[in-house]
Amino acid sequence: MPKSDPHFQSFRKLCAQYGLAATIQRFIVYQTLAEMKNHPTADMIYERLHPEHQTVSRMSVYRILDTFSRHRIIRRLNHPGSVTHYDAFMEPHHHLICVQCGEVWDISRMEGENFHIPTGNIPDGFQVLDLTVDFQGICPNCLAES
C-alpha cells in the first residue's frame, strides 16, 4: 500500500492531530474498522483484515484499538455482558443495542438535542468529553426467534 494513498494521507492527518505516529499497521486496523459499519469486536476486525494482511497479529489489533480509544480517535463501546465493540464513526450519535444478540445500530441525535448534566452531581473539575445514550432492547430478529 503506497504511502501516497489518499486514505493514508487523511489517516496521517488524523494521527498528527492526536500526536500519534501513523504506522502502516495502525492504518490497516483503522481502515478496516472504518469500513465495517457494524461496530465490530477486536476479533471481528482481526478476522476481516487477516487474509490480506497476515503481518498484523491479533495482539497488535487489540493493542492498536486500545491506543486509538485512549486517544479518542475511535469509540469503545462497553456494554454489560458483552465483549467490547469499536466504532470509528465519531460524529455525535447514539446506539440501539439488542440485549440478546449484542447487535448495535447507530441512531442520530435529535435535532437541537441538548443535555444538561445536573452540575451538582459532577465532581469539581470534571470535563465532559462525550455523550452517548444507549437504548437497550430486543431487535426484530431476536423477537421473531423467541
Ligand SMILES: [Zn+2]
Ligand atoms: Zn438481537
Ligand SMILES: [Zn+2]
Ligand atoms: Zn456507532
